[in-house]
Amino acid sequence: MTTTMSKTMKSFWMDSKIPEDSRWHSKHEGDFRTTDRLADHFVGKLRDECRDEVSEVAIMVRFTRLLKEALDSYESQTNQLLKLADTGRVVTLLHGSINSALDTIDIHDPDVREDWHSHLLIEREDRLQVFKDFIKDDEQVMAALGNKNQQLEIVTLLRYCVEKYHDGLTPFAGKDEKYRDKLTSGELDTIAMVYDVVAQKAGIVSGKLPEWFVTSDHEWAWVSKAKLEDSKLGWEDIAREKDADEKVSDEVRGEVCEEVCVRLASIWTELNHPHLRKFYGASYVGKPFVIHESCFTPTYEKNVWRYLANCALGLQYVHDRGLVYHDVFPATLLSTYSERRGVLDGLGLVPRSRVDRSRAIGNSNVYGNQADDQETAVSFDVLRFGMAVFFLLLGARNSNLPGATRDKTFDSWKHKTSTRLPEVKPGFISDEEWDILQDLCAESPVDRAKLEDLVFKMELLAKDEAQDDANQTQQEMPDISSYVIPSYGSTVRELLDELLEEHEEDFTPMDQSVFNRLEDVYNQLENAGELPEILVEDFSLLVCAFFQKVEAFTSDSSDASIQIASQSVAGQNYHFHHQLDHLVQTFPQLQGMDTVHRWQPTWDKAQQDQRDVFLEYLKNPSTFLRKTSRPEDIAMLRFEAQTRAGAYAPDVAEAMNMVLKEAEERVKDKKTIPERPAIFKDKEWDLVQRMCRWDPQKRIGIGAVIKILEDIGVSNLIETGGKIGPTKIDAKTRSKS
Known part of the structure; x- marks a missing residue:
């Protein structure tokens, strides 16, 4: 059947990347019924809207391509149990996308909008029969269950789906005040039935999920999804060795990766600093991954020392929280895309007490029989940070040069095996930069400068010319x-x-x-x-x-x-x-x-x-x-x-x-x-009371505390006209407070 297409659709549609029997292919008109049914009507509507050369067609074509990308992981999933576990995320995405599409093509009639959503609701109920039939076939179920790691993934994701989406996210003010993206009673019953069957056959149930557990990166912008198996440099040595052992089974490797993920996420989720890469969530089942801020290595940035000074502040924060790195690599030093600020990666963090008790606060050996120049985890972090800075500069200023101008002395240098700077300052390093690097990488730990001092020097080195001009005027x-x-x-x-x-x-x-x-x-x-x-x-x-x-x-x-x-x-x-x-x-x-x-x-x-x-x-x-x-x-x-x-x-x-x-x-x-002391304001004292309630069940959570503290901070700035410092009160009042 020949179908008409707009010029824009012909140029930018995705036909070259998909088979003709795909519901996304432009050859189809109207609804193209699939086995799963979910969003068949919506996809048909999008195809039809893109056929006419109207002002919004380019936007709608791009919108459709992005929607398909967001649904790819669901549509390509062949395991029916995992597909069911993704129900909440997908229906939330689809109902939100329907609203966005209707707004884009300027359809505001409530009845028309409700019709689009109603078709999706019908499809949601129809598709459940697929899972009801599937769960009755023992042979198919056992094949889908797979090994122990996959069984844990299935029960965990089924539980997560119910816990996160059973109350819905976006209220719809329609006739029945219903939640469009709330799991329907039919969906809840089907998921519960499947969960019971899986738990019985596998002999495994899901424990309580941590607050940081997520299954997708679609909730945020400017984020990246990183598989932990691709980030083994940040693992502990014992975990890397076990993973590399050829005698170890895939099941054990999965358990090792799961443990690494849980440890990492439990540490990273507690950290919050402008110069530490933001952590949004992680999944420890299946192929464990973390969701974090999108960043890049600032190798070729013009003002690289500003980024490096930012990273040093991040390392200060990490050390103050009692943490260190397994190792600091050039790839640990990053910059955010959105704000262009230097940040440290959170991969590879570990409590200092686990790897270095010799200099922990309060240890009897701190000033006892231990040698003053003994290496500690913190001093080693500073050394490796300095070497990472050196290799970052090396990559930017020397390694990419043609042979005639490149200093070939460093062609064989590797960060992992290098613990000392070269004896002589390379030509691509300035005197001021060399002084900082020598302070960071001094051979004796006692000779290494404190990060607090070096941050100041790095900031001076990075001082912008524009700031100098501003000071002069x-x-x-x-x-x-x-x-x-x-x-x-x-x-x-x-x-x-x-x-x-x-x-x-x-x-x-x-x-x-x-x-x-x-x-x-x-x-x-x-x-x-x-x-x-x-x-x-x-x-x-x-x-x-x-x-x-x-x-x-x-x-x-x-x-x-x-x-x-x-x-x-x-x-x-x-x-x-x-x-x-x-x-x-x-x-x-x-x-x-x-x-x-x-x-x-x-x-x-x-x-x-x-x-x-x-x-x-x-x-x-x-x-x-x-x-x-x-x-x-x-x-x-x-x-x-x-x-x-x-x-x-x-x-x-x-x-x-x-x-x-x-x-x-x-x-x-x-x-x-x-x-209540007189110095407390109303909002401040209210927060103290909510934090200090005797019954733990009535005590305010840490997330709410952070939000209230931010609000209080903004209020204080408004009250003082944005000025920093105390407001004018007489000494007698201050003393009384």
């Missing part, structure tokens, strides 16, 4: 002494004086070090006369942030509170020092030669002293709890125990959990939380 200000901080109503001098008068006796050694540097920089700025506006504003905001930090911990903080805070990122003063370093090195008006700016030795000693006191407090939970009465102290301790446990020795992590357990028992006895 900044307006000048008369002097800093007359500058009033808009969000606070005070001068910088007044704020520093208030810190000195009211809080100096509460300063920790770390606080004192920061204050001394702020004081020195202020004196330099005061004597400099006219200053760039951006310098004055940046320094003022830094003073504000430090003031706010000190006030938060001196109003009602016990010694125990300070020790708890000192263990977390929020309580450390590292970022204040590095922002001051940045100011001193960026602006010629400032000098950093005074000894007050040699802050690292003081910081290192203070950090160790605070850590020792913290560990001493943990030895007696009752004493520990008597020394602190703030609810946020327990929350911070719980954060350490739950999210950074890998950074501590096992006995220290156990001690923290003992303190938390006793604190929980005390709350259970009281079945209440302390009275």
Whole structure:
């Protein structure tokens, strides 16, 4: 039969890639009935709409091609049990696609729209007979069940289908207020019947599914689906060895891959940082895979050091969470497509305590009989990160050059077997870059610079010329002494004086070090006369942030509170020092030669002293709890125990959990939380109450907590007009709060 086609359809339809008996082939008109029935009417409608050369035809042709791609995994599935398990995803996709298609071709008549959906609902019921007939044939069922791994995949996906889609996702405001994409009673009954038969014949059931479990990447944009069997470089050595063992059965290999997936997903799902690749979900059954942010290796990006500095920040975050990498490869250093920011891949992460207990916090060997230059998992990460940076630059600037201009010395170099930089700086590396690489890859671990210091150097190296031009055109200000901080109503001098008068006796050694540097920089700025506006504003905001930090911990903080805070990122003063370093090195008006700016030795000693006191407090939970009465102290301790446990020795992590357990028992006895402190806003205190409910079933989940915290943050910005720093309140009110 000859069919008419628009010129656009002839040019861009998919006939060359599909057989003529496919329902997608342009030779068919109207409905082309398939055995499965699902979407036969919709596909026919799309074909017919594309035959006319109307304004939307190009869009509709592309829309149809994308829909076919989204349905390919379903249509090509030959295992009827797995096909049934994909029901929820497919019907959700189809009902949403029908709405999109109708909107595109400008059909808004409710009756016409309902007719398209009704045909799909009829097809959904008709197709169920296929599965009812199939499940009655024992021979077909046993063949479809396959081995143990496939049986687990089938029961898991059937359960997932019901759990995710039985309530529907998109409400339809029609006559019956029904959910179009909700699994119908017939679909639920059929899936339940099939599940029971499979469970009985296979002798296996599905356990509770983790929140991160997914079956498809169609829910997100800018994501990639990566099979774990293609990412074995990120596996633990023992898992790789077992997978490579020829004597091991396919079933055992499947179990190994499943275990790798579960471990990876359980770690990655807890991480959230702008410079760590986003994780969206994973499946540990069948062919395990992860869904993560779409990224590329920034080898040929113009400002590659900006991406590398971003990646170093990601590595800092990973280490602070008590994690390390099995190895850091050039492919671990990535950039996002959507936002062009450097990120570290999440593949290959493992708790530090599993691979390196020698330097875990609280271990008796830290300053005992262990050699100072002994390699640790963290120091090895820094080394491998440096080597990955070197090989990334090598690939971009040397390896792709023609033979006449390429440095052939490195033709045989491989990242996996290289642990040292070349003896002499290569010509394709600048002096500044070489200094950073040498700091990262020093042969002795004790000589390697801290990531915190190197990030600052990398950011300076990556500084954009446009930013330099912007700095040169900044307006000048008369002097800093007359500058009033808009969000606070005070001068910088007044704020520093208030810190000195009211809080100096509460300063920790770390606080004192920061204050001394702020004081020195202020004196330099005061004597400099006219200053760039951006310098004055940046320094003022830094003073504000430090003031706010000190006030938060001196109003009602016990010694125990300070020790708890000192263990977390929020309580450390590292970022204040590095922002001051940045100011001193960026602006010629400032000098950093005074000894007050040699802050690292003081910081290192203070950090160790605070850590020792913290560990001493943990030895007696009752004493520990008597020394602190703030609810946020327990929350911070719980954060350490739950999210950074890998950074501590096992006995220290156990001690923290003992303190938390006793604190929980005390709350259970009281079945209440302390009275609301005046410093809490309504939304903040409401969140605390919902988080601290005695009944775990009524306690708010972590996902909701994150959303509320984001809303609170936005509200605070609106209230302060987008300014950073505390709002103006008098000292008496602050002290009372």
